[in-house]
Amino acid sequence: MNQQFEATAIELSQDGGSALALQNQIAIVTGSARGIGRAIAVRLAKAGAIPVINYLTGAGKATETLGLVQQWAPRSVTVGADVRQPDDVARMVDSVMATFGRIDILVNSGSSGWERARSR
Numbered sequence: 096m097n098q099q100f101e102a103t104a105i106e107l108s109q110d111g112g113s114a115l116a117l118q119n120q121i122a123i124v125t126g127s128a129r130g131i132g133r134a135i136a137v138r139l140a141k142a143g144a145i146p147v148i149n150y151l152t153g154a155g156k157a158t159e160t161l162g163l164v165q166q167w168a169p170r171s172v173t174v175g176a177d178v179r180q181p182d183d184v185a186r187m188v189d190s191v192m193a194t195f196g197r198i199d200i201l202v203n204s205g206s207s208g209w210e211r212a213r214s215r
Contacts, residue, residue, distance in 0.1 A: 116142075116143075117139065117142040117143040117144040117200075118143040118144075119143065119144070119145060120143070120144045120145065120199040120200055121144070121147065121191065121195045121197055121198050121199045121200065122136075122139045122144045122145065122147065122199065122200035122201070122202060123146075123147045123149060123174075123187070123188075123191060123198055123200070123201050123202070124136045124139065124146050124147065124148065124149060124202040124204055125149045125178045125201075125202065125203050125204050125205035126150070126151075126178075126203075126204040126205030126206060127146065127148045127149055127150070127157070127160055127202075127204060128148060128149075128150035128151075128153040128154075128156035128157040128159075128160055129153060129156045129160070130204075131204055132149075132202070132204035132205065133156075133160045133163070135202055135204055136148055136160055136163075136164050136171075137160075137163055137164055139164075139168075139200070139202075140163075140164035140165075140166070140167040140171065141167050143167075143168075144168065144199075144200060145168045145170050145171055145195070146164050146168060146171050147171065147172055147173075147174055147191050148160050148161050148164065148171060148172070148173040148174070149173075149174055149175070149176055149178070149187065149205065150173065150174075150175055151175070151176070151177050151178075151205070154173070154175060157173040158173065161173050170195075172194060174187045174190050174191065178203070178205045
């Protein structure tokens with residue numbers, strides 16, 4: 096992939112706001128099955144984007160998140176992928192491209208080990 100990406104900051108109001116700026120933008124949100132990633136996916140959906148819910152092992156939680164975001168973004172989907180693994184990332188990107196034809200936004204919210212470290 097030799098594509099150039101432009102980083103853009105879009106401020107969202109408390110109620111989601113900026114719907115025109117994000118209308119139908121395809122947004123991969125890594126780690127969005129729960130926690131901060133889930134909150135980001137919901138805010139993006141409220142703002143008009145179509146979040147792609149990424150998860151590593153929490154398929155059930157990802158389905159819950161999907162149910163939440165589909166209130167505003169009925170075309171949203173889930174994609175399981177380990178973002179630490181290049182082959183998984185490539186498969187996720189291929190899946191999103193096959194489904195939507197493009198990726199407009201990438202939010203890296205996935206983490207590994209933080210929960211484990213916090214519980215010690």
